[in-house]
Amino acid sequence: MxxxxxxxxxxxxxxxxxxxxxxxxxxxxxxxxxxxxxxxxxxxxxxxxxxxxxxxxxxxxxxxxxxxxxxxxxxxxxxxxxxxxxxxxxxxxxxxxxxxxxxxxxxxxxHQPLDPRISGSGLTDPARTPEAWEPREGRVLVIGGYESGIDIAGHHVEQGAHVTIVDRSTPWDARTGSDPSFRLTPRSRTRLKAAEATGRLTLVDAHVGGVKRDGDEWVASLDNGTRVRVDSRPIAATGYGxxxxxxxxxxxxxxxxxxxxxxxxxxxxxxxxxxxxxxxxxxxxxxxxxxxxxxxxxxxxxxxxxxxxxxxxxxxxxxxxxxxxxxxxxxxxxxxx
Ligand SMILES: Cc1cc2nc3c(=O)[nH]c(=O)nc-3n(C[C@H](O)[C@H](O)[C@H](O)COP(=O)(O)OP(=O)(O)OC[C@H]3O[C@@H](n4cnc5c(N)ncnc54)[C@H](O)[C@@H]3O)c2cc1C
Structure with a gap:
């Protein structure tokens, strides 16, 4: 080997x-x-x-x-x-x-994280990196709401941050099928519930089109015409190849x-x-x-x-x-x- x-x-x-x-x-x-x-x-x-x-x-x-x-x-x-x-x-x-x-x-x-296919993807921290897990103050954006996204969002909510998760496929809603490859694991669902109960987690059904830096903030444009402003580099939980x-x-x-x-x-x-x-x-x-x-x-x-x-x-x-x-x-x- x-x-x-x-x-x-x-x-x-x-x-x-x-x-x-x-x-x-x-x-x-x-x-x-x-x-x-x-x-x-x-x-x-x-x-x-x-x-x-x-x-x-x-x-x-x-x-x-x-x-x-x-x-x-x-x-x-x-x-x-x-x-x-x-x-x-x-x-x-x-x-x-x-x-x-x-x-x-x-x-x-x-070793093959998939970068989000968006403009400004270089402004994001992949969820696999230690930087993505470091304590963050204020508003945090997580792109991708499947296992890794819920995991890291739960972590930052526990630390006191206000977290927005954006994902067009809304994996948090999947109710059909019992295969954990298509539905959040019980551990993630439990963390999701706990995070939602704090009032500091927002789930958005949309696709992030791009990320820009604006002074001390990072701004993500969503395909529903809205924007999400956050206080640190957005976290990309967009899967692996x-x-x-x-x-x-x-x-x-x-x-x-x-x-x-x-x-x-x-x-x-x-x-x-x-x-x-x-x-x-x-x-x-x-x-x-x-x-x-x-x-x-x-x-x-x-x-x-x-x-x-x-x-x-x-x-x-x-x-x-x-x-x-x-x-x-x-x-x-x-x-x-
Ligand atoms: C964030 C994350 C969380 C996960 N959580 C779970 C979980 O809770 N439960 C679960 O069952 N699965 C989980 N998985 C699935 C996960 O893929 C497996 O748990 C496991 O890591 C896969 O084992 P593996 O041996 O195939 O690959 P790895 O554990 O990644 O091992 C691959 C090895 O190959 C070596 N390697 C790579 N390229 C080369 C090369 N060119 N030459 C020589 N060596 C090389 C690497 O150094 C590494 O040691 C998770 C995956 C991710 C990404």
Whole structure:
């Protein structure tokens, strides 16, 4: 495994105030594997003693998994380029070239925040940065009202600021479906209610067209003809891209821009290259939480193992633990109540 930083680098880079939205709880013994676990025999709630880990706490859990299962990881080894090779792929990294038959890209999305497509986007602070979480006085604008937007808005309301969230798709209103990829998580809904109860949160159904500096203030023009004046740089909580970095050219794109995958999460134009992580999309299914994309770890491992002529029977233990989905038609089931 090649890692450009340290194990769990993304989580080490999370703003210190940010915590998981998905709760951890050790139900493993009864077949309900901790939602944030990456291996069926582990539980972040058990090893960390918390239910909503911070970034550094989760990185600690990941380090313990790597240590326990003796996963070989090369730290400080950034992959800078990947090309096709007669044997599979040639990977360029800080420690020299590596040739491999199969490759799994698990580079995550956090390193590819999507800037808002507006004039003056350079005047905004992306929600992933520590600056966006620093205490702010007076009026604050958050562009984007899904999980990250509600999270950071809740944080600033708790600190006493008056926060306006602007989002044309009004994710705070989504009432249909039980999939958290399309509806705010319970944690975010609870924070939203608490923030609204202070009277210091305003939700606006509109699209921000542009941001300008006006003396000591920042002014956002909305497509409903109104303006929002605030006392600090607007915060952009406008999502993340697929983060494919050096393998971007080895994936076809769907019409919505996400990578096209076959039923084994493999590139449709570069067989042997698999995608793992939150960028996986199959039809309308999004795998953007750990408990979703972990369902595919054992499947990808089995496909690679079988091609190499290995016995992959032990991977069935993942199915028994509810951590292996190879039939995607069973995902997306709605809850009755
Ligand atoms: C703000 C935010 C909050 C989230 N909250 C939750 C949550 O509460 N619950 C949940 O289940 N999911 C959550 N997610 C989803 C999140 O994507 C996953 O939790 C998780 O980070 C994805 O794991 P990953 O291993 O695929 O990617 P990452 O954790 O991002 O890991 C990717 C790793 O690849 C390394 N890397 C990247 N490029 C290179 C390269 N070129 N060479 C070598 N190494 C490289 C990085 O350094 C990093 O360590 C959240 C996502 C975001 C952005």
């Amino acid at each position: 090649l890692e450009r930083g340290q194990i769990g680098q993304t989580f080490l880079d999370w703003p210190t105030e940010q915590t998981f939205l998905t709760p951890s709880f050790t139900g493993n013994g009864f077949g309900a594997t901790d939602l944030n676990a990456v291996h069926p025999e582990t539980s972040p709630a058990f090893s960390l003693g918390v239910d909503y880990p911070t970034g550094p706490q989760y990185a600690k859990y990941l380090r313990s998994v790597v240590k326990h299962f003796r996963v070989p990881v090369l730290d400080d080894t950034e992959v800078t380029a990947v090309s096709r090779h007669e044997l599979g792929f040639e990977i360029q990294c800080a420690r020299g070239p590596v040739v491999t038959r199969s490759m799994v890209w698990a580079g995550g999305e956090f 697929p983060g494919l970095g050096p393998v971007g050219h080895l994936f076809e794109r769907r019409p919505d821009g996400w990578p096209e995958l076959d039923e084994d999460d493999q590139s449709t134009i570069a067989p042997g290259l698999f995608l793992s992580g939150p960028a996986i999309r199959h039809g309308g299914l999004k795998f953007c939480f750990v408990y979703k994309f972990r369902q595919r770890f054992a499947h990808i491992a089995r496909v690679i193992g079988e091609r190499a002529g290995k016995d992959t029977g032990a991977l069935e233990a993942w199915r028994a633990a509810g951590m292996l989905t190879d039939d995607l038609s069973c995902c997306g089931v709605e809850c009755a109540c």
